[in-house]
Amino acid sequence: MVMTTDVHGRELRYFVAVAEELHFTRAAERLYVSQPALSKQIRALEGQLGVKLFRRDSQGVELTAAGDALLPHARRVLQTWEEAAAAVDRARAAEHSTLVVGMSTSLGRGGLLPAIRSRFTAARPEATLRLRQITWDDPTAGLADGDTDVAFVWLPLPDQHRYAWTVVVEEPRLIALPEDHPLAGRAEIDFAELADEPFLALPRSAGPLRDFWLGTDCRGGRPPRIGAEVASAEETYEALVAGLGVVLVARGNLPLISLGGVTARPVTGLTPSRCALAWRREEGGGEGRGEGRRELIRAYAEACRQVTGRS
Known part of the structure; x- marks a missing residue:
């Protein structure tokens, strides 16, 4: 039987967010919607498709076989739509x-x-x-x-x-780190003292900017340890509180990640951003x-x- 239904792009975005986060609250925060609204949209999508996309229990959230099958197609649809929207924007800007x-x-x-x-x-x-x-x-x-x-x-x-x-x-580069980090109690930290710390890194596609925010220019040729890669302020905060590493941040961007459980300290031995x-x-x-x-x-x-x- 061929399934026919009208699924909206918003429902696919919501599905992909939950599939990637495997956590409804984090997905809702990422989408800037309430968790009940997100859950309602996921239930509506499951109703339209006639299958369960997620299993929810006390252990957490995981994709069903149907959800796992849908995910790559949903990503392609959203990517195609974003490319189409960008093409329309470019055409409109030209006119x-x-x-x-x-x-x-x-x-x-x-x-x-x-x-x-x-x-x-x-x-x-x-x-x-x-x-x-x-x-x-x-x-x-x-x-x-x-x-x-x-x-x-x-x-x-x-x-x-x-x-x-x-x-x-x-702006000066500060070091953001978990509040329970051994160096968190210091008023100021010399960058040389962070040489052995795992750092959060931008994606490799960021090129020289990745190196800059790893402090590569101030390491004297010593390669950094990478604790995790991050692609957003939200991912950076989650990685910090999980203890995956420390991260350099411009002073003006500190409010983006200085939520509960994270602190920041001035660093000597670094060029400004x-x-x-x-x-x-x-x-x-x-x-x-x-x-x-x-x-x-x-x-x-x-x-x-x-x-x-x-x-």
Whole structure:
């Protein structure tokens, strides 16, 4: 019998989140929905498909055979949809005065983004800004593949000769570690004392940025120990409280991971971190997008410089 049913993308996103987390509460937090709402959507999906996708008992959550069979197909459907949505966004941006701004973590830092937006829209009131959140797998926050026009990134960038940038903030790198770590009681830690600690690392695709946040530039050629790889602030926090390692973090990003069970300390012997607004050098805004797009990028970069006071 061929099964026919109308399954929505939201239900597939919810299913994939639970399948990857194997924990309804963590999946709900990842999706920014309530746990009851998530459970309701999963039950609705199971009802439409006529099968149970998860087994829930006192031991936790696990995929059923049907759920395991569905997972790779659900991921492909969501990936295809994201690619289609990105294609539509690019087409819309080409037709309208839209600037796509990428970032991989919330910039925060005293209302910096709203201030830049205010300056930009005052100078270019006809323009539309679109923010796009990019995973940590892409250290260029969408610039490399043309999904974004400008992006807030951490330096150094891979293939950085391709990009121009203006530094937004320069901040010391702190060390975040579990509250019960032997070094947590110290007021300050020398980086040399962390040489044997397992570190949380960005994905390998982050290239030189992975090395920077491992402190490779300050290890004197000694390779770091990798405790786990992390691709989001949520994964970083979970790995910290699980005791999988310690992690370097920019001072302004500390609120993203300094939840219960985690603390941070100043570190000596490290160069500071630099967050920058970057764009592609070749024509300042994406293949085939013309002088109008270049002007938007210049206007946004100028608004950024005015707000930060940097050249």
